Amino acid sequence: xxxxxxxxxxxxxxxxxxxxxxxxxxxxxxxxxxxxxxxxxxxxxxxxxxxxxxxxxxxxxxxxxxxxxxxxxxxxxxxxxxxxxxxxxxxxxxxxxxxxxxxxxxxxxxxxxxxxxxxxxxxxxxxxxxxxxxxxxxxxxxxxxxxxxxxxxxxxxxxxxxxxxxxxxxxxxxxxxxxxxxxxxxxxxxxxxxxxxxxxxxxxxxxxxxxxxxxxxxxxxxxxxxxxxxxxxxxxxxxxxxxxxxxxxxxxxxxxxxxxxxxxxxxxxxxxxxxxxxxxxxxxxxxxxxxxxxxx
Amino acid sequence: xxxxxxxxxxxxxxxxxxxxxxxxxxxxxxxxxxxxxxxxxxxxxxxxxxxxxxxxxxxxxxxxxxxxxxxxxxxxxxxxxxxxxxxxxxxxxxxxxxxxxxxxxxxxxxxxxxxxxxxxxxxxxxxxxxxxxxxxxxxxxxxxxxxxxxxxxxxxxxxxxxxxxxxxxxxxxxxxxxxxxxxxxxxxxxxxxxxxxxxxxxxxxxxxxxxxxxxxxxxxxxxxxxxxxxxxxxxxxxxxxxxxxxxxxxxxxxxxxxxxxxxxxxxxxxxxxxxxxxxxxxxxxxxxxxxxxxxxxxxxxxxxxxxxxxxxxxxxxxxxxxxxxxxxxxxxxxxxxxxxxxxxxxx
Numbered sequence: 001x002x003x004x005x006x007x008x009x010x011x012x013x014x015x016x017x018x019x020x021x022x023x024x025x026x027x028x029x030x031x032x033x034x035x036x037x038x039x040x041x042x043x044x045x046x047x048x049x050x051x052x053x054x055x056x057x058x059x060x061x062x063x064x065x066x067x068x069x070x071x072x073x074x075x076x077x078x079x080x081x082x083x084x085x086x087x088x089x090x091x092x093x094x095x096x097x098x099x100x101x102x103x104x105x106x107x108x109x110x111x112x113x114x115x116x117x118x119x120x121x122x123x124x125x126x127x128x129x130x131x132x133x134x135x136x137x138x139x140x141x142x143x144x145x146x147x148x149x150x151x152x153x154x155x156x157x158x159x160x161x162x163x164x165x166x167x168x169x170x171x172x173x174x175x176x177x178x179x180x181x182x183x184x185x186x187x188x189x190x191x192x193x194x195x196x197x198x199x200x201x202x203x204x205x206x207x208x209x210x211x212x213x214x215x216x217x218x219x220x221x222x223x224x225x226x227x228x229x230x231x232x233x234x235x236x237x238x239x240x241x242x243x244x245x246x247x248x249x250x251x252x253x254x255x256x257x258x259x260x261x262x263x264x265x266x267x268x269x270x271x272x273x274x275x276x277x278x279x280x281x282x283x284x285x286x287x288x289x290x291x292x293x294x295x296x
Numbered sequence: 297x298x299x300x301x302x303x304x305x306x307x308x309x310x311x312x313x314x315x316x317x318x319x320x321x322x323x324x325x326x327x328x329x330x331x332x333x334x335x336x337x338x339x340x341x342x343x344x345x346x347x348x349x350x351x352x353x354x355x356x357x358x359x360x361x362x363x364x365x366x367x368x369x370x371x372x373x374x375x376x377x378x379x380x381x382x383x384x385x386x387x388x389x390x391x392x393x394x395x396x397x398x399x400x401x402x403x404x405x406x407x408x409x410x411x412x413x414x415x416x417x418x419x420x421x422x423x424x425x426x427x428x429x430x431x432x433x434x435x436x437x438x439x440x441x442x443x444x445x446x447x448x449x450x451x452x453x454x455x456x457x458x459x460x461x462x463x464x465x466x467x468x469x470x471x472x473x474x475x476x477x478x479x480x481x482x483x484x485x486x487x488x489x490x491x492x493x494x495x496x497x498x499x500x501x502x503x504x505x506x507x508x509x510x511x512x513x514x515x516x517x518x519x520x521x522x523x524x525x526x527x528x529x530x531x532x533x534x535x536x537x538x539x540x541x542x543x544x545x546x547x548x549x550x551x552x553x554x555x556x557x558x559x560x561x562x563x564x565x566x567x568x569x570x571x572x573x574x575x576x577x578x579x580x581x582x583x584x585x586x587x588x589x590x591x592x593x594x595x596x597x598x599x600x601x602x603x604x605x606x607x608x609x610x611x612x613x614x615x616x617x618x619x620x621x622x623x624x625x626x627x628x629x630x631x632x633x634x635x636x637x638x639x640x641x642x643x
Contacts, residue, residue: 034441036441036444083620087619087620087623091368092441093364093370094623096370096441097370097566097570097615098615098616100372100566101567101613101619102612102616104560104563104611104612105613105616107605108606108609108612109605109609111605112603112604112606112609115604116604116605222452225445225449225452229449232442266456266459266460267457267460269452270452270453270456270460272449273446273452273453274453276445276446276449277434277435277446277449277450280434280435280442280446281433284438284442
């Protein structure tokens with residue numbers, strides 16, 4: 001394999017990590033409340049804007065990370081408590097419409113506060129230096145993105161598999177009513193899913209901003225939709241599937257742009273959503289998902 | 297097996313053949329025409345264009361109501377269908393002598409054409425139908441929630457294609473200087489036709505089948521309704537009218553760009569049919585008129601206080617409040633009761 005292809009694979013892994021971070025929250029929320037959260041990508045935007053000031057003054061990174069996790073978690077909890085809790089038990093379509101409305105509110109509130117102009121979002125210059133890694137180079141930002149994703153996913157895995165909260169979440173995903181009968185506090189479980197998922201999305205937003213150098217109030221929506229595509233590829237509702245789908249999508253998107261003749265690179269977004277329709281046609285349950293009948 | 301669509305013809309559909317039952321509709325049609333004739337005498341171009349846009353929103357909302365309201369699907373695809381319909385119609389009506397340098401890649405057989413409005417609109421509508429069939433085939437077999445994202449994706453796919461196929465579409469520049477063929481009468485005629493068609497469908501056995509699927513998919517399929525086929529019919533019909541509306545709009549504002557019909561438009565249409573009541577055509581009409589006027593009045597306010605985005609936030613909050621406190625919308629799924637003095641008592 002040439003260095004060029006390796007370089008593209010590396011770029012794909014970085015993008016895939018970001019998709020995986022957003023997609024896992026998406027899937028977590030979906031698996032419990034059967035809600036496609038269109039506002040999930042906008043939480044990423046909120047995360048990036050929450051740290052705009054901190055990044056601009058080169059604040060110490062633990063502070064930035066803590067801020068972004070906290071903001072994301074709080075945003076998720078607020079949305080859940082204010083909007084979605086009052087709609088629990090409503091038809092599924094009502095929930096979709098509501099998440100779309102929340103997304104529009106978040107985006108346009110962002111425009112009202114920050115205006116629609118893109119803003120520079122630059123990590124300290126040491127983060128942007130490229131390190132040689134054999135035949136390829138990688139920036140510290142990209143290394144951070146990949147390692148942070150792995151660390152966060154490991155923490156999440158332990159949380160979901162080992163703690164009471166995680167077991168409650170998995171029970172609620174299996175069957176909300178039965179879980180409630182078993183004495184699981186459903187409200188707290190759903191809130192935790194929103195908080196965790198949104199915190200992950202927010203940190204993805206921070207990293208997205210740092211990697212591409214610019215943010216604007218609408219930048220989260222398309223990555224949010226792509227994260228949904230990722231979770232469909234992996235199987236909607238499966239956490240492992242979301243991560244796998246994130247990497248598959250990230251790699252195939254970057255390789256599509258990198259390996260096809262350059263006049264096709266404009267079709268990047270069309271390629272991703274065409275992939276979605278193709279997956280729905282041939283593999284509607286995704287790579288790791290269960291059949292639609294079981295998912296009810 | 298007997299076609300379930302012909303099995304149960306109930307209520308309004310039975311009376312529909314008689315003159316007396318058509319009278320109220322005709323009276324409404326004539327009354328609307330009188331209002332429009334009067335408007336053309338007394339109002340300026342700005343008001344007339346505004347009225348056309350309001351009517352186009354009525355057309356779009358009622359046609360989306362067929363898919364999202366009656367059948368209970370959640371499609372956001374209207375802007376994609378409008379873009380396809382708009383571009384097809386625009387390319388067909390475009391002055392042939394200017395096509396050569398504006399759209400160099402068009403095949404010779406298309407480049408020499410210069411159609412009038414009606415056939416171009418129909419061609420645009422057909423283009424939207426083909427697209428709807430292509431997308432509906434994989435997606436409508438699955439559970440509802442995939443349709444929302446697939447149609448959102450469709451908006452992005454169509455936008456990307458139009459942006460990149462610049463030999464046919466002039467890419468991001470869009471097609472400007474279209475002949476202004478649409479006027480208020482055209483829009484009024486198509487809107488009336490759309491509302492009438494949706495009304496007749498709602499009160500036919502096909503409409504009952506749609507509502508049965510919305511209420512309980514499994515029960516509907518046990519009754520012998522072919523769920524996929526009815527869904528597809530609703531989706532494709534909605535797409536057809538959206539394609540027509542896209543063409544009408546393009547020839548009204550004389551320009552079409554890849555971003556003219558955006559995701560935000562889909563959202564605004566959703567707000568209209570939810571506030572009107574999912575499945576209520578009267579509701580869709582009333583809400584489309586009300587909300588179009590509201591955003592038209594909010595826009596200058598927004599510009600005056602330089603708080604861009606405010607009108608969208610207001611719309612979205614209205615929608616959320618409606619979903620929380622009155623999820624059935626203004627009129628629920630029914631047509632309001634005061635219709636019977638106008639439309640004749642039914643059932």
